[in-house]
Amino acid sequence: MIKSIRDMLLINEIKLPLNEDEGKLKEIIEHKLKCRIRSFEIHKKSLDARKDPHFVYSVIVDVDHENRYLSKNVIRYKKEDLSPVHKKRDKICAVIGYGPSGIFSAYRLMEAGFKVIVFEKGKRIKEREKDVGRFFSEGILDPSSNVQFGEGGAGTFSDAKLTTRIKDQYIEYILDILIRHGAKPSIKYENHAHIGTDEIRKVIKNITDHLISKGVEFHFEEEIKDLELDSNRKIKRLRTAQNTYECDLVLLGIGHSAYSTIEMLKEKGVYIEKKDIAIGFRVEHPQSLIDERQTDNLIREANEYFLRYKGDKGVYSFCMCPGGMVIPAMSEERTIVTNGMSYASRDSGIANSAILIQVFKEEFDDGYEYLHKIEEAAYSYSNTYKALAQNIKDFMNNELHELIFESSYPLGTILYDFNRFFNKDDLRIMKEAFLDFDRKIPGFIDKGIIVGPETRSSCPIRIRRNEELVSINTENLYPMGEGAGYGGGIMSCALDGIRIANQIIKTYE
Template identity: 40%
Template sequence: MTIRISNLTLDIDEDIELLRKKVCKKLRIKDKDIKSFKILRESIDARKKNSIKFNYSLEVECENESRLVALARDKDIKIEEVKYDSEFQLGNKQLDNRPVVVGMGPAGMFAALLLAEKGYKPIVFERGEKVEERTRTVEGFWNGDKLNLNSNVQFGEGGAGTFSDGKLTTRIKDSRCDFVLEKFVESGAPEEIKYKGKPHIGTDILKTVVKNIREKIISLGGEVRFNSKLEDLKYNDNNKLCAIVVNEEEIPCDVLILALGHSSRDTYEMLYKRGVFMSPKPFAIGVRIEHSQELINQTQYGKFAKHKKLKAADYKLTYTSKNTNRAVYSFCMCPGGEVVAASSEEGRLVTNGMSFYRRDKENANAAIVVTVGESDFVGETPLKGMEFQRKYESLAFKLGGGNYNAPIQLVGDFLEDRVSKRLGSIKPTYKPGYTFANLKDCLPNEVVETLKEGLVAFDKKIKGFAEKDAVLTGIETRTSAPVKIQRNEKLQSISVNGLYPAGEGAGYAGGIMSAAVDGLKCAESIMKEYAQL
């Protein structure tokens, strides 16, 4: 049991060592009375540009904690007891075969790690390459090589987040988040992710972290097979999973954590044919926008823009259109980063954002996306949202020139419905290349109208956001899964006993942290029912 103190602040130039003095004053104790002291969260309060502060939440251990909290009578001081307990009671049913995990993104990775730590010796099948080889393949595609349909920005060890920014922000309140962060740090992530308000690992460091987690799983008796694509499910007359088909090989299987990722369209199609119940899910589509990082720093931090304690600034913007009644918002903002080619199907173009840990590139980028839902989709199947994505990705591919060059347009020209003829002050970062085009030709009319309204509204919040030279790159469609695979209270598919849909691709997460947590939940569900092998 510890004390949690929230809302302790330091001015930007105050030394962090002052936090201990502030704690002592709050609790009315002496420094020597503190047994342990840990920063839980550090965030920047930049609402007043002439007085930027750092805000902290702390965990403190000392004597007579309950009494101190009672005497303080402060809403920012409370007893903290919620911790993730991985020492739960294991089940006693016997498995005939080792547990299987499909997908080595965050959900699959952490499910496999927990299973391995508990002695269940899981087998992981990943359709893409291990991260070292995947990196070479992806960089080759960015430089003009042929697209690898099974190993790309979407598929391969680490999942789609590996070639993004490694953002660990999440809105979920789950004690398993601490477990995930701890394992990341043990595997090479910077210690600061455990307390930063907007933690990120960065693509460069995340690759090493992912590799180390894989090696940990293997050292504990697990097995990880790459270039191994799930092709089919087999189950008996009672709809109990009994086997899977991977690379044309039938493999006996009792329990399967299906952490497929939000872009596994051929897997969705297979599941639909096999009668696995799923439903369409809303998501958002739009474009990537690039500004100079210097502009974002200036607008967010004012006179402190170059302060040594402040890193590249980010932003989070939302607006609801008065004309279309749709939400438009920034998504996956990458300070000091690049826009990257993220296609996973031939003849379809998708973008994403990426930053390294230092976030020190010249441009800031983010997706600016508009919500779409079932009323926008054509068809009767649960895959109609997926087909909606395909339609506009195909249009973007053609608009860019049919060679994975991206269509781009300056904001000023987008607002005036004209094709740009030359670049302004912002140089696009997308590779392999770009083509000037009118982005309205690869987006739904309602999305275009909402984007225009949103850009103007965002300019009132961040002066210069809708500057004429800012670059829009099309298109962003993979904000989340287009389907949800329905599951019961044991986290199993309502259609197939033994099938555990997990993570973002199953419709139960929205980022690295929430996907990892969902993977842990699915692993726990298996372990609470079945005994170790």
């Protein structure tokens, strides 16, 4: 399935002063090897902040007769070409949803030679930007074109952080695709790489244009509303409001927020089970508070934090957006949902992050209903799309005063006492967590505000699949990504899309 390519060299421990141009690396490598090289790429870059701070690089070098140069810090590096073998294959693969799981499964299946048809209920990015812009400035929500729905999926109006705890060889394959279509090459070697909403939009558009040029068929603004099953529970056709489509295999990457599609799947008897979730809110702080504590902040970047508290339940920071803004991320009218976004420059001066507490599946009957009630209740309280907000200090002291600074949330906020938001036990754990976070980042309580609610960090369901990654009771349905319960975040969902595509390539070799 995979083509492998020639051996290269991996050279570690190349040092460069902080203010030196990376263009100098080629010269240093050639000097070290005492020969001309064909090309090189940066593999890793880290900051050595001890005495005389400098960057340390590992580089992958393409050079003739590589064996001649092997030594302690110069080792052989085998770079595999992970693209699949391309040949004509007769199955029609319908990809429902064009977020990270849909994009990367479609890409790989196209590379392998399948006929791929993509259905996306939202609009293309240019139109979607207008709809999202109108919502952010005028509070007019389009339920089918918003932060959750449209070309690129939920990660398009985001920080586009590319972090994941998963170790997988296909991470590099995904990053290479992003770079080929316009992302900066440093996403491959930066710690905690991010692209920013402005850049990811361009990259996604380029990927779509590329897929179209390779024959992938796109149906934007077409929501799959029905599946036609035969007596063996095999999907024969898909229905949108506009048309009916034949397909052999169905890849379902509908994301976290497709309430209506989940209802349809339930009605069709697709096996779905509950899973644990987390709820909470965003916190905002001056970015300077977060940067101050970084002893190694020599490169003047807006810094991140990762906070965890393990009490009777886990409380943790999630999707931290340095130098970003809190955004309205709802897809249904008369609901409020917050999330975070940053531009590539991360220069708003405000740090935001979700702070979430675990909710176990035993605590609710229907997870979507549970979350929806919170989102609707927030709207009823606000009676507008203004988010609910409170100073963290006031939250800790059961008080309500004017905010210490204005939230970056574009539609404004309304004061609300988040002590009412949690049950007694969760409130206690949440407050314990804040005390712990304040020890780790002094000023976290006094200098921060809460904006919420945040309800869509994790999906409340899993569409169970078997060892061959097919739904356990629907013969040709491949659930994938966040909405099916197999990912959370851009990279993990992209990887899940690749996993599904690889399984299909293997099954229909």
